Amino acid sequence: MEGKGQTEKRPLVILTGPTAVGKTALSIALAKAIDGEIISADSMQAYRHMDIGSAKITPQEMDGVPHHLIDVMEPDQECNVVVFQRLAKQASEEIYGRGHIPILVGGTGFYIQALLYDIGFTENDEDTALRQSLEEQAKRDGAQALYERLRAVDPESCESIHAHNIKRVIRAIEFYEKTGKKISDHNREQRQNESPYNFAYFVLNDNRERIYERINDRVDLMMAQGLEAEVRALRESGCHRDMVSMQGLGYKEILSYLEGEISLEEAVYLIKRDTRHFAKRQLTWFRREKEVIWIDKTVFDHDSQNIVKFMQDFLREKRIIL
Numbered sequence: 001m002e003g004k005g006q007t008e009k010r011p012l013v014i015l016t017g018p019t020a021v022g023k024t025a026l027s028i029a030l031a032k033a034i035d036g037e038i039i040s041a042d043s044m045q046a047y048r049h050m051d052i053g054s055a056k057i058t059p060q061e062m063d064g065v066p067h068h069l070i071d072v073m074e075p076d077q078e079c080n081v082v083v084f085q086r087l088a089k090q091a092s093e094e095i096y097g098r099g100h101i102p103i104l105v106g107g108t109g110f111y112i113q114a115l116l117y118d119i120g121f122t123e124n125d126e127d128t129a130l131r132q133s134l135e136e137q138a139k140r141d142g143a144q145a146l147y148e149r150l151r152a153v154d155p156e157s158c159e160s161i162h163a164h165n166i167k168r169v170i171r172a173i174e175f176y177e178k179t180g181k182k183i184s185d186h187n188r189e190q191r192q193n194e195s196p197y198n199f200a201y202f203v204l205n206d207n208r209e210r211i212y213e214r215i216n217d218r219v220d221l222m223m224a225q226g227l228e229a230e231v232r233a234l235r236e237s238g239c240h241r242d243m244v245s246m247q248g249l250g251y252k253e254i255l256s257y258l259e260g261e262i263s264l265e266e267a268v269y270l271i272k273r274d275t276r277h278f279a280k281r282q283l284t285w286f287r288r289e290k291e292v293i294w295i296d297k298t299v300f301d302h303d304s305q306n307i308v309k310f311m312q313d314f315l316r317e318k319r320i321i322l
Contacts, residue, residue: 010096011320012197013103013311014112016041016286017204018279020214022297024057026204027105028065029308034103034321037066037095039088041106041115044248045070046079049234052227053250055218068095075234075245080167082121085114101321109160109285110187116201117193130177134170149173156184160285162278164252167244188288198320202311203286206297215275219250223268228254249275 013036015027031038040046044054048071057067068091073079088104088111095102104112113119138146147163153176161168175183231254239246241255250271257267286292293314300306315321 009196009198010092011101012092012116012195012199013101013315013320014041014116014199014201015103015105015204015311016107016109016112016202017295018211018282019107019275020055020218020279021204021206021211022214023105023107023204024055024061026304026307027103028061028063029304030311031065031103032063033308033312034101034315035099036101036103037068037091037098039091039095039102039104040067040069041084041088041104041108041111043079043084043108043111044245045106046073046084047071047075047077047245048073049075049237050230050245050248050251052222052225052230053248053254055222066095075237075239076243078167078244080244081110081114084108084111085119085121088115107282109282109289112201113187113190113289116195116197116199117190118196119190119193130174131170134173135166138166138170143169146170146173150176154182154184157182160281162274162281164247164274166247192290198318199291200311200315200318200320201289201292202295203289203292204295204297204307205283206302211279212276215279216272219268219272219275222250222271228257228264231255232258249278 013030013034015023015030017023027038030036042054044050045056046069047054050056056070069084069087072087092102104115106112134146143163143166146166146169147158150161150169150173151158154172157172161172163169172183175181175186227250231251234246234251235255235258241247241252246252246255253262253267253270253274256262257264262270295307295310297307300310312321
């Protein structure tokens, strides 16, 4: 039996890029143009009650376009790539059933890769002794010590994983310890998988200064909208720093302020700085991906209509849309 031809594969559109580059507004325009529905590939927007710090799209901004995987988990649950992949596949099936095209939108590169290449996750979650030992080391010696342990065996992973992302640092060390293989090598191999989709992988980008300026403005807006009160309410409801949700950018810094460890001014400075660093790591990840179509907003004079037209033309050429 012959394999499926490219045109027989089901369509999937990806729109990603660094944080604050302008994915949200563009994704709405694209969805309307191609009769699409949006699946969020943002690890923080999956959580309920975490709206301001995640820059969650509002019902008004959705403008009638159906969105999936937003507000699907409580803050005390763990949103990880395995959970995301399962939910994203379910959402895709529903979207195909309506005769629409799924558009994966967000900046979590590993989530995108998991759906796009249908990565198989065969981690032995029953064997948690090593994970618990690493979690204890993080509490005892601090996140940086754990990060240096990862750097010693897999320095390449440290380019795309932040020291404070303890969950991913632990996963990378755990993978190496259990398999004797670097997770960066594993991810590279997974990128060579053939996708089961007829897809277009758009990465939106802008000049660095403009992205950094938008990040700073966004953080100022979050503070004005009440980020401090949002984190305070989460804390009062029982959320704490050991939760995966509370390790998100904006949340862990304000939590440190509320617990008297740093000043509010310092918390805001750290959110801006670490978000800029995050944007840089996102771009590092996307540059390693194959078959990516880079969309430089400066080339289009920041004209959204021209960008949407470019994407539509590309999708027609690849027979993803008619």
